[in-house]
Amino acid sequence: MVSRWKVRLALSLLAAGPAKALPAQTAGASAADLAVRLAGMTAVTGYEQRMVDTLLTLLPGSERDRAGDAVLALGTGVPRRLAACPVDETGYAVGQVRPDGWLTLHRSPVRLRVPGPLFDQQIEGQRVTVFGRRGAVPGVVAIRSIHLTRGRASIPNEPFTSDDAFVDIGAASAREVAALGVGVLSPVALAKRPHRYGSDRLAAPMAGRRAACAALLAAVRRTTAGQGAAPARGTTVVAFVVEQQLEARGLLTVATTRGPFDETWVADDSAGVAAIQAASLPAGPRAALGRVHGWAVATRYSGTAVETVSLGEVEQTSAKIADWLRGEAGQ
Amino acid sequence: MKRPVIALLGLALAGPLAAQQPARIAEAQAVLAPLIESYGVSGREGPVRATVERLLPAWARTETDTAGNLWVRVGKGDPVVVFVAHMDEIGFLVSGIRDDGSLDITRRGGFFPSLFEAEPALVHTEAGPVPGVFTPRDSAPASPRRMPGPFRVDVGTTSRAATEALGVKVGQGVTMPKHYTRLAGTRASGRAMDDRVGCTALLLALRHLDPARLRHEVVFLFSVREEIGLEGAAAAAAALGTRTRRVHAIDTFVSADSPLEPQAFAVAPIGHGPVVRALDQSSVTPPALVDSVVALARARGIPLQTGATNGGNDGSVFGPWGVPDVPIGWPLRYAHSPAEVVDLGDVAHLGDVIAALAERW
Numbered sequence: 001m002v003s004r005w006k007v008r009l010a011l012s013l014l015a016a017g018p019a020k021a022l023p024a025q026t027a028g029a030s031a032a033d034l035a036v037r038l039a040g041m042t043a044v045t046g047y048e049q050r051m052v053d054t055l056l057t058l059l060p061g062s063e064r065d066r067a068g069d070a071v072l073a074l075g076t077g078v079p080r081r082l083a084a085c086p087v088d089e090t091g092y093a094v095g096q097v098r099p100d101g102w103l104t105l106h107r108s109p110v111r112l113r114v115p116g117p118l119f120d121q122q123i124e125g126q127r128v129t130v131f132g133r134r135g136a137v138p139g140v141v142a143i144r145s146i147h148l149t150r151g152r153a154s155i156p157n158e159p160f161t162s163d164d165a166f167v168d169i170g171a172a173s174a175r176e177v178a179a180l181g182v183g184v185l186s187p188v189a190l191a192k193r194p195h196r197y198g199s200d201r202l203a204a205p206m207a208g209r210r211a212a213c214a215a216l217l218a219a220v221r222r223t224t225a226g227q228g229a230a231p232a233r234g235t236t237v238v239a240f241v242v243e244q245q246l247e248a249r250g251l252l253t254v255a256t257t258r259g260p261f262d263e264t265w266v267a268d269d270s271a272g273v274a275a276i277q278a279a280s281l282p283a284g285p286r287a288a289l290g291r292v293h294g295w296a297v298a299t300r301y302s303g304t305a306v307e308t309v310s311l312g313e314v315e316q317t318s319a320k321i322a323d324w325l326r327g328e329a330g331q
Numbered sequence: 332m333k334r335p336v337i338a339l340l341g342l343a344l345a346g347p348l349a350a351q352q353p354a355r356i357a358e359a360q361a362v363l364a365p366l367i368e369s370y371g372v373s374g375r376e377g378p379v380r381a382t383v384e385r386l387l388p389a390w391a392r393t394e395t396d397t398a399g400n401l402w403v404r405v406g407k408g409d410p411v412v413v414f415v416a417h418m419d420e421i422g423f424l425v426s427g428i429r430d431d432g433s434l435d436i437t438r439r440g441g442f443f444p445s446l447f448e449a450e451p452a453l454v455h456t457e458a459g460p461v462p463g464v465f466t467p468r469d470s471a472p473a474s475p476r477r478m479p480g481p482f483r484v485d486v487g488t489t490s491r492a493a494t495e496a497l498g499v500k501v502g503q504g505v506t507m508p509k510h511y512t513r514l515a516g517t518r519a520s521g522r523a524m525d526d527r528v529g530c531t532a533l534l535l536a537l538r539h540l541d542p543a544r545l546r547h548e549v550v551f552l553f554s555v556r557e558e559i560g561l562e563g564a565a566a567a568a569a570a571l572g573t574r575t576r577r578v579h580a581i582d583t584f585v586s587a588d589s590p591l592e593p594q595a596f597a598v599a600p601i602g603h604g605p606v607v608r609a610l611d612q613s614s615v616t617p618p619a620l621v622d623s624v625v626a627l628a629r630a631r632g633i634p635l636q637t638g639a640t641n642g643g644n645d646g647s648v649f650g651p652w653g654v655p656d657v658p659i660g661w662p663l664r665y666a667h668s669p670a671e672v673v674d675l676g677d678v679a680h681l682g683d684v685i686a687a688l689a690e691r692w
Contacts, residue, residue: 148587
């Protein structure tokens with residue numbers, strides 16, 4: 001029996017953002033609890049490994065596939081069904097380490113669901129986390145001091161872009177940066193601090209996608225705990241997929257390596273579900289997905305640092321997914 | 332016995348910070364962090380005042396004037412020397428509650444509003460903070476402007492009654508949540524370093540000086556409403572009148588130490604020591620006084636920079652009584668943003684300068 005403080009410690013590590021593998025003892029966690037915890041994590045497109053590590057731990061029996069997805073296969077035979085949730089987010093990688101210790105950025109590639117023109121501006125003058133080889137390193141993105149603009153040219157009218165970003169991690173030289181394990185290609189994202197407000201609202205960057213994954217995760221954990229890891233009928237593959245922003249590479253890898261499927265259900269925020277259903281994907285892999293449906297988590301303030309979901313709705317979505325997993329859904 | 336002990340303390344303060352760094356940095360951080368995480372929009376400084384009082388040395392006696400300034404008087408007799416740091420921070424006040432439950436807000440102080448758009452919010456009610464979010468603009472055109480129009484706060488309700496039931500009222504302060512964050516080396520970040528670092532430096536000086544050594548009265552003033560027009564300091568200046576011989580505003584030296592800033596002035600790198608803010612938009616310090624401060628710091632082995640920057644300071648409102656203003660600050664990057672960065676060594680040294688001035692000048 002694991003003591004309560006160890007469970008608390010594990011939960012706090014997960015919530016802190018830099019993903020640490022989480023033991024499976026949180027099996028009873030609700031979809032809402034998991035949504036809050038996953039919303040505190042970062043998985044920049046192409047750099048989802050630590051998030052996937054956590055999901056592998058939370059889903060006993062799952063494994064990492066060749067794309068880096070976390071995949072769990074339940075049952076055998078037909079029908080063959082796929083339930084998937086993307087884990088990645090648009091973020092940044094260090095593009096250059098300047099001799100004076102500031103970092104410049106390169107935005108992660110996006111082909112699906114391109115962020116709006118104010119996306120980069122969300123990091124200006126805010127806290128970010130740089131995921132170095134020795135762990136998470138806090139930093140801030142520089143902004144001009146308003147005092148020093150008085151009587152002079154102020155900041156431009158055009159929105160801030162990632163080319164304007166200088167990340168300050170407190171280092172005064174490139175050598176100090178390297179000593180922190182930070183270098184070119186280290187992933188960077190807004191510091192994640194899930195923010196609860198109202199009776200059941202959760203605000204965070206990518207809250208919708210994280211809540212959708214939490215709904216799927218909680219449903220699978222509940223269902224497999226009750227049914228001895230067997231779905232109602234046929235084969236059900238559950239996948240937490242990487243690189244969705246790169247034309248669904250993770251999802252298509254599951255389709256081509258585990259499919260073909262009769263149907264695929266994607267859990268995501270509303271915009272993500274719409275994007276995958278409208279996406280022009282390579283014909284063969286796309287066909288292996290079968291009919292594509294969505295469990296869409298509604299969001300407010302989408303695409304912002306305070307993207308908001310209702311945790312009550314997350315629980316309802318999770319219940320719907322659990323019904324589907326048991327073959328009871330009239331979806 | 333007291334004098335040798337004090338002398339040793341003076342020597343310890345005077346030594347290079349690197350030699351004593353861990354303890355000095357830890358002390359600066361232990362004072363600064365709770366001040367950063369206290370909230371005090373201009374005119375609503377109560378929580379900060381409470382934190383300052385908690386961090387004062389046991390011997391210190393305080394008074395709060397009708398403006399809300401917190402006074403600590405040390406030593407006796409004229410002339411009076413004043414050190415003033417402000418407790419308030421930029422933010423918003425609730426100006427209205429709409430039928431849909433959202434809040435209209437008005438700005439307090441100068442800052443880029445884009446820094447608050449679509450960020451978490453806290454409304455500071457009598458019963459504690461009520462969380463919400465600063466709303467993003469409704470829709471962004473293909474080529475939006477950088478700065479948003481007016482935005483509101485959504486506290487997750489759908490009616491005025493529901494919002495009022497949370498204890499939200501017109502006039503309450505609204506901020507973002509704040510977190511003190513230690514960066515690499517001796518650097519730290521958090522919103523409202525301006526002017527919690529000044530408050531920290533006053534507290535460090537008070538902790539390290541011996542009240543019995545002061546040769547005249549020294550006022551350590553923690554002021555209110557600086558960001559909206561130096562209002563608290565103005566009240567204190569009027570109360571003291573011509574008794575004040577000299578005033579030291581202990582406030583931010585807004586530094587151009589950033590790749591984004593023009594390098595025409597304000598070039599004071601962080602980590603190189605406090606700065607005599609000899610010229611800004613509210614005061615010009617007599618050169619002889621600048622030289623004198625520099626000489627004192629040099630004698631004590633305290634690194635000190637001098638420079639010119641923008642902004643106004645609390646000491647300037649003592650001008651009508653003929654009081655010279657010798658502002659001293661510390662270099663700050665990214666002023667009035669959630670990303671403000673300081674060097675804790677500068678903070679510790681600023682406390683040393685203040686203690687030296689209080690004892691020797």
